[in-house]
């Protein structure tokens with residue numbers, strides 16, 4: 001993969017093909033002024049096809065968001081045009097204000113100012129449950 | 142020990158056993174505990190009315206020498222003026238030493254626990270949790286049987302919506318050698334996720350049936366619940382089925398002599414009044430146990446040793 005085009009920024013690699021737009025949304029990349037490249041369906045030896053996102057600014061990314069959407073993503077930190085760090089994300093144990101509970105009887109539905117907290121309840125199935133009402137959130141990405 | 146009791150699974154088996162031991166000691170030596178909570182205040186915040194549960198908490202605190210304050214419905218609380226649960230509870234936690242709250246919204250006690258400066262006890266949050274009912278059931282089984290393992294328990298009635306059934310099944314699944322018999326109309330079977338998480342994952346044996354009479358001889362404990370008319374799609378189904386889930390002296394003829402019959406109460410007609418005289422009817426003793434286990438819980442959460 002060619003990272004020459006970025007001087008100081010981040011490359012999100014090994015995104016499961018098709019998920020890059022979800023990440024774009026959840027990381028609020030639309031709010032950035034810098035150039036953001038979304039490269040879809042890149043050929044990959046490992047994955048067959050994958051997506052890549054290049055962000056041309058040194059920003060803090062929310063690893064919980066990335067881990068929740070796709071725990072196989074690697075985060076490459078680029079400084080002065082060189083790869084200085086490669087980080088792996090993992091499935092977060094806790095999600096705060098990333099997803100909201102859909103149960104209409106949940107207290108977070110009637111008091112939306114409460115933090116939306118979800119806890120990982122099944123690592124294999126990637127099931128998260130609302131910390132308030134235990135309603136399961138199926139991963140739909 | 143957690144400072145709050147929001148969900149029965151917050152308690153380990155050891156902690157539950159400790160609470161039961163304290164409750165048993167309270168029953169044996171009530172005088173020892175009569176001033177244990179002197180000068181302490183319990184607030185009962187009932188955002189939805191439940192006289193039965195509220196009185197049990199208040200009686201528990203009074204029997205410990207403490208005092209009680211609170212409200213018994215949302216209309217008499219500031220919620221009616223639009224205050225959040227968090228703010229109400231935060232305010233009350235400035236006066237009271239411990240709070241028991243009931244709320245129609247699921248997870249409201251968890252939200253309260255995030256801001257309260259004193260222990261929160263969930264006294265029921267909608268159809269979600271009611272951990273002190275489960276503790277009451279466990280104490281009752283322990284008192285009736287002398288143990289919390291090695292028995293066959295039947296759950297009868299509405300197993301789909303009955304939250305007391307769900308949490309008692311989960312709580313009991315952590316004890317040794319318990320066989321579960323699930324007795325309900327097909328429409329009101331125990332939800333799949335409860336069976337998966339509490340029973341199947343742990344390899345615990347269970348049987349499902351629609352026929353109470355055929356399984357009653359094998360039971361050591363029978364946990365009855367209400368079958369509510371509004372749970373059925375049509376009136377004919379309800380009328381056709383309701384009688385099979387009503388416990389009568391006739392149905393009890395083939396039951397074990399040491400069967401214990403539990404019911405979270407209030408009952409409507411699912412246990413005929415004639416059964417009350419049967420020594421196997423444990424549900425009125427269960428009500429008393431509810432007070433003792435709440436006394437034990439209050440002591441525990443306040444960190445008071447007697």
Ligand SMILES: [Zn+2]
Nearest residue numbers: 101106130133
């Ligand atoms: Zn929820």
